[in-house]
Amino acid sequence: MPSSDSRQGHHHQRVPSAAVHASVRLGLLGCGTVGSAFVRLIHEQQDYIEARTGCRVEVGRVAVQNANRDRGVDLPADVFTTDVARVVDAPDIDVVVEVMGGIEPARSLVLDAVKAGKPIVTANKELLANVGAEVFAAAEAAGVDLLFEAAVAGGIPLVRPLRESLLGEPIHRVMGIVNGTTNYILTRMTEAGVDYATALAEAQSLGYAEADPTADVEGYDAGAKCAILASIAFGARVVAGDVYHEGISAIAAADIGYATRKDLVVKLLAVAEREPNESGAGRTPVIGVRVHPAMLPTTHPLAAVRESFNAVFVEGAAVGDLMFYGRGAGGEPTASAVLGDVIDAAVNLRKGSHATVGTLGEATIKPIDELVTAYYIRLEVVDRPGVLARVAGIFGSNQVSISSMEQHGRGEEATLMFITHEAREHDVQATLGALRELDVVHRVGSVIRVLEGDL
Numbered sequence: 001m002p003s004s005d006s007r008q009g010h011h012h013q014r015v016p017s018a019a020v021h022a023s024v025r026l027g028l029l030g031c032g033t034v035g036s037a038f039v040r041l042i043h044e045q046q047d048y049i050e051a052r053t054g055c056r057v058e059v060g061r062v063a064v065q066n067a068n069r070d071r072g073v074d075l076p077a078d079v080f081t082t083d084v085a086r087v088v089d090a091p092d093i094d095v096v097v098e099v100m101g102g103i104e105p106a107r108s109l110v111l112d113a114v115k116a117g118k119p120i121v122t123a124n125k126e127l128l129a130n131v132g133a134e135v136f137a138a139a140e141a142a143g144v145d146l147l148f149e150a151a152v153a154g155g156i157p158l159v160r161p162l163r164e165s166l167l168g169e170p171i172h173r174v175m176g177i178v179n180g181t182t183n184y185i186l187t188r189m190t191e192a193g194v195d196y197a198t199a200l201a202e203a204q205s206l207g208y209a210e211a212d213p214t215a216d217v218e219g220y221d222a223g224a225k226c227a228i229l230a231s232i233a234f235g236a237r238v239v240a241g242d243v244y245h246e247g248i249s250a251i252a253a254a255d256i257g258y259a260t261r262k263d264l265v266v267k268l269l270a271v272a273e274r275e276p277n278e279s280g281a282g283r284t285p286v287i288g289v290r291v292h293p294a295m296l297p298t299t300h301p302l303a304a305v306r307e308s309f310n311a312v313f314v315e316g317a318a319v320g321d322l323m324f325y326g327r328g329a330g331g332e333p334t335a336s337a338v339l340g341d342v343i344d345a346a347v348n349l350r351k352g353s354h355a356t357v358g359t360l361g362e363a364t365i366k367p368i369d370e371l372v373t374a375y376y377i378r379l380e381v382v383d384r385p386g387v388l389a390r391v392a393g394i395f396g397s398n399q400v401s402i403s404s405m406e407q408h409g410r411g412e413e414a415t416l417m418f419i420t421h422e423a424r425e426h427d428v429q430a431t432l433g434a435l436r437e438l439d440v441v442h443r444v445g446s447v448i449r450v451l452e453g454d455l
Helices: 033-053 106-116 125-142 159-165 180-190 196-204 220-232 255-261 331-351 385-396 425-437
Strands: 024-029 058-065 094-098 120-122 171-177 264-272 286-297 307-317 319-325 374-379 402-408 414-420 440-452
Touching: 024 033, 024 331, 033 058, 033 331, 058 331, 094 106, 094 171, 094 286, 106 120, 106 125, 120 125, 120 331, 159 220, 171 220, 171 319, 180 255, 180 264, 180 307, 220 264, 220 286, 255 264, 255 331, 255 374, 255 414, 255 440, 374 385, 374 425, 385 425, 402 425, 425 440
Parallel strands: 024 058, 024 094, 094 120, 286 440
Antiparallel strands: 171 264, 171 307, 264 286, 307 319, 374 414, 374 440, 402 414
């Protein structure tokens, strides 16, 4: 996208009421996979939306880096521009749709559009996970919508229930699968028996994974989404840097095989949870936010979430457990979520109202060292008398109790696989450090947290 510097000299002004136009005119910042799918969806659903809401929405202008590139959408050539001011500042644009991604210049453009009185719809998880509190506060001060359903789980309606339907519900935990790329890879490793590299190559060939898959496979993408969900669910400022994250690149076929034998499934989970008894008036909530692989029983609903689908559990005090499931990525599902927000913003604009996320307060982030759960640990060891006793002694001396153990192989190339009883992360890390110092341990392999306590 063009630099925000190209807009110098333009003066912000309050946008006239949308009622002066025959329709609500949309200005897009970006027109890539999601943006072009959104334009096509507008054309398909335009009459239906108008019949249902009495509000006609149309794409008025699209700011892109290259106005001459064919984007596969049916729009007049003069709708495209490289001048972002024609979207952000123009009085004939009523609602700004930001689908360009990244923090800058998206942040500056969103803030300027808000100051100009324009509601914002964004699919930008990176923006919200890093400077969400700033843009939320700016939108609230300006009295305009800032809607972002598409930023977390593609086409799954999740943000709106959290910020509206469950606003009065004390949420204990939000947990789920929020990255379709890693879920596809783990599904292929589990069901087809392929190794990680093969499953990743398949995901890339299908367009699920980028040429550089780091953001997905190392948990950064899921971490950003986890920060946004925690902020909305708990009304607290949580940023991407607060989220502990591990990816799936170290998971081996041996780990998947062990899980299968034990009726477990490996999934990359995003977990945001508030400590109990910490939600009283005037008390700063203690929030744990983390992304990591986990083994969970095949009977758990998340275990059945396959391929690129996403699913999120929300656990509330009165409502109990809710599960949201669907396609979490892809141009069309994401564009559908963007369109839903656009309709809300257009209707609210006509009514002179706007949605709110409320005030985001301070939070204390719970260190990962304080997590208590069960663990799967794989060790490569020398197989000779006394080795198992020495290894078990390390576990015991660090207050980590062993629930079960398997051995595979003999001689110099034996593998030990353990599942522990529930233990503190700090104690498990101390155990792993001591095991690495043992001369009979060649390597500490995978360490995967196990859901549902003792197994």
